[in-house]
Amino acid sequence: MAETTAASPKATSKKMRRQEAEALILSAAEKVFAEAGFGGATMQLIADVAGLPKANLHYYFPTKELLYRQVVQKIFQIWLQAADIFDQADGPEEGIGAYIDAKMEISRRHADGSKVWASEVMHGAPVIQDYLETTLTDWTNGRIEVIERWIAEGRMAPIDPRHLLYMLWATTQHYADFGHQIDTLNGGSPLNDKQWEAAKTNIKTIILRGIGAVE
Amino acid sequence: MAETTAASPKATSKKMRRQEAEALILSAAEKVFAEAGFGGATMQLIADVAGLPKANLHYYFPTKELLYRQVVQKIFQIWLQAADIFDQADGPEEGIGAYIDAKMEISRRHADGSKVWASEVMHGAPVIQDYLETTLTDWTNGRIEVIERWIAEGRMAPIDPRHLLYMLWATTQHYADFGHQIDTLNGGSPLNDKQWEAAKTNIKTIILRGIGAVE
DNA sequence: GGCCTTCCTGACCGTATGGTCAAATTCAGA
């Protein structure tokens, strides 16, 4: 998706619609923010990646911080989408298993976004603190209820739902955030399809058995 | 440890020994790099935190990059120390259990360092790539051998050791790197002793049962 | 005390950065 929009820069017409210009810039910004962090990223570099003059960026996004904020919000939306899978499931094996699959897919397809999010939270969430306190808190509490119900129904062991969620987030996002380290330990090459499948399988095996959702 | 050195800034004498001055600066730098990232950190801010004039920093650490490199190396040493526990263990339950404890303790006591490391790796490890390729690769391969032996001896299920290690790293470091998110979801307060214990217990329960090292 | 090494620091410099602006360009609709 990120490549899709970025791969079609200023083709025929010289004037862009607001929508596609913003998408192009957001895509470039996501990449640069992921690689350099907020402080290390420069508007000039983002402009170069987007193939636009710097002044044009400021036309669509008045300040660097505003641009950054939109990038983070974009990720958060994707992040939340994986939530649906959780609710629609019948039990822990299906629900948590599918959630792991979904989050691993996000780690693979939206690695840059994941890094931006991680960076933001690591630095104390200066721009999305309100999201953490509202949306994320609500989402978390909702999922805790679901897990507690599963436990009450005897469908999994009495694990603290909160720490289980942290483990799910940590493990899946690790493949995006620490992708470079994993690639290095993989001989310098990114994981191939088979290895991604192996990763998902291993995680699901350990966690689902670990919480007593499977034998 | 970080606080110990930082808590005794220029008391009586005006002149510091190289060793204590460097320790003071490294401690301040770790904090600032963790909060702002490499690009976002400024020598001026580090100097302010250390309580020294900026020019004094450049006396001990000629460039920002050199200072940063030393901070990262310092963390890496601590990181590797937790390895010993792994080897001295008799089996997976003891070895991995103790490793989780040790890494959780590091996450709690050296949260800033962990964040600096995470930031560095996330941005492609520009300054410690050689460490990843040599020391970390060797360490990882050594641990994989140990785990494979345990599997061969039937003391745990046939899990891919590599992905198990990633899960251990991810889960334990999450409590440092995403500490702010966890604190927010905890009502805005840091985890207390009891909660840290609960976290450790939950992680050990899930993983040790998940890999078939306990019933 | 005299000397020399080490340490300290205010003032300074070149550069790069985020952001501004006014003039030019494009294009849809009347």
Added chain:
DNA sequence: TCTGAATTTGACCATACGGTCAGGAAGGCC
């Protein structure tokens, strides 16, 4: 074709940053 709103852009600005340097201060040692 004309008009006006939307878009594009090079040139420009003030600031903040990493780093330098020369001169001063401390303190160990004879």
